[in-house]
Amino acid sequence: MSSILQAAHGSARFGRRADRQTYPIPLPGSNAGRGSVALMTLEATRDPARDVPRQLPVLDIAPLVHGRGDRDAVAAAIGGACREHGFFYVTGHGVDLALLDRLEQLSRQFFTLPSARKQAIRMERGGRAWRGYFAVGGELTSGRPDLKEGLYFGSELDEGNPRVQAGIPLHGRNLFPSEIPDLRGAVLDTMAALTQLGHAVMEGIALSLGLDARYFADRYTGDPTILFRIFNYPPPSAPAMAGDEPAWGVGEHTDYGLLTLLWQDTAGGLQVKSGARWIDAPPIPGTFVCNIGDMLDRMTGGLYLSTPHRVLNPAGHDRLSFPFFFDPAWDAEIRPIQAALPVRDNQRERWDQASVHAFRGTYGEYLLGKVAKVFPDLRQDVLP
Ligand SMILES: O=C(O)CCC(=O)C(=O)O
Numbered sequence: 104m105s106s107i108l109q110a111a112h113g114s115a116r117f118g119r120r121a122d123r124q125t126y127p128i129p130l131p132g133s134n135a136g137r138g139s140v141a142l143m144t145l146e147a148t149r150d151p152a153r154d155v156p157r158q159l160p161v162l163d164i165a166p167l168v169h170g171r172g173d174r175d176a177v178a179a180a181i182g183g184a185c186r187e188h189g190f191f192y193v194t195g196h197g198v199d200l201a202l203l204d205r206l207e208q209l210s211r212q213f214f215t216l217p218s219a220r221k222q223a224i225r226m227e228r229g230g231r232a233w234r235g236y237f238a239v240g241g242e243l244t245s246g247r248p249d250l251k252e253g254l255y256f257g258s259e260l261d262e263g264n265p266r267v268q269a270g271i272p273l274h275g276r277n278l279f280p281s282e283i284p285d286l287r288g289a290v291l292d293t294m295a296a297l298t299q300l301g302h303a304v305m306e307g308i309a310l311s312l313g314l315d316a317r318y319f320a321d322r323y324t325g326d327p328t329i330l331f332r333i334f335n336y337p338p339p340s341a342p343a344m345a346g347d348e349p350a351w352g353v354g355e356h357t358d359y360g361l362l363t364l365l366w367q368d369t370a371g372g373l374q375v376k377s378g379a380r381w382i383d384a385p386p387i388p389g390t391f392v393c394n395i396g397d398m399l400d401r402m403t404g405g406l407y408l409s410t411p412h413r414v415l416n417p418a419g420h421d422r423l424s425f426p427f428f429f430d431p432a433w434d435a436e437i438r439p440i441q442a443a444l445p446v447r448d449n450q451r452e453r454w455d456q457a458s459v460h461a462f463r464g465t466y467g468e469y470l471l472g473k474v475a476k477v478f479p480d481l482r483q484d485v486l487p
């Protein structure tokens with residue numbers, strides 16, 4: 104099916120991430136690799152002394168978004184970034200920056216409300232839909248509370264929706280704060296814009312694997328699972344003492360689904376694991392940080408690794424971030440793109456010691472298993 108997957112698995116390139124080369128694999132019939140059009144930075148800079156990448160690539164994906172220009176060249180660069188880092192920045196994404204600016208300002212207003220006002224839309228009130236506000240310490244990563252508060256959103260579904268009627272967890276209406284009425288429109292418009300962007304990036308990922316551009320849309324993302332979060336990371340109150348674990352905004356983890364698109368303010372603090380090291384993913388104005396999740400790792404047999412990342416707010420003030428998760432349909436069973444190929448399973452190195460390759464079942468089942476761990480108190484409300 105995909106000769107690119109086959110070639111990559113059959114080569115030395117399919118080794119440990121740190122050993123891999125950065126190169127775009129030329130796509131059949133494309134001119135990728137022979138000079139490039141759309142790429143601001145085709146490859147991460149490497150430290151010649153250590154051969155360690157120091158920064159993540161920034162890719163102009165306008166050809167995928169607007170359908171004009173060299174899509175194959177962009178796809179090849181996306182493929183390179185997925186194999187090398189599992190992370191890249193996107194520019195040329197077509198999302199209205201004024202909308203994101205508005206969203207950021209409204210979100211800041213929300214987080215400065217008194218605690219009791221924020222608690223009026225707490226997640227317990229969202230019930231099975233798993234929506235609403237949680238206070239600092241309310242979410243766990245690997246059993247430890249994160250130093251962040253946040254709002255959880257998803258596709259806005261009313262009571263007439265068959266899945267809501269059937270009581271399927273994580274489906275339903277969002278909770279919005281009555282004090283900031285404009286936040287509703289800003290969140291819903293952002294989710295709509297990022298859903299479109301998610302489809303465009305997934306087309307690039309399909310092409311990067313030598314697949315038809317609609318491969319994922321036809322099988323997995325016709326009706327994607329959409330989750331959107333707004334996080335506020337207060338600054339750690341005291342610097343970590345030697346030997347202490349810092350107060351992570353969010354601890355080391357991978358994302359669960361296909362693709363994450365992250366908008367962040369200017370504070371910084373996102374770190375990405377590259378081989379044995381952590382590198383910064385600082386804010387670059389006007390760009391989204393894009394990373395792949397566990398389901399794409401599973402589908403590609405570990406060729407596109409779901410990369411661990413974490414956050415430590417380095418600024419002396421709050422940090423806002425806006426992760427958007429573009430994931431497979433709830434009922435979709437996630438299958439390897441090419442079943443016969445060997446799998447590189449990194450279960451033992453993974454933050455959760457779980458194998459994404461051994462998992463059998465639908466994306467919804469996978470997600471619910473994770474929800475139970477990050478919000479143990481909500482387990483009864485959310486799980487069937
Ligand atoms: O806030 C960030 O920069 C990253 C958040 C994140 O990794 C997540 O929500 O999965």
Ligand SMILES: [Fe+2]
Pocket residue numbers: 356357358363412
């Ligand atoms: Fe994440």
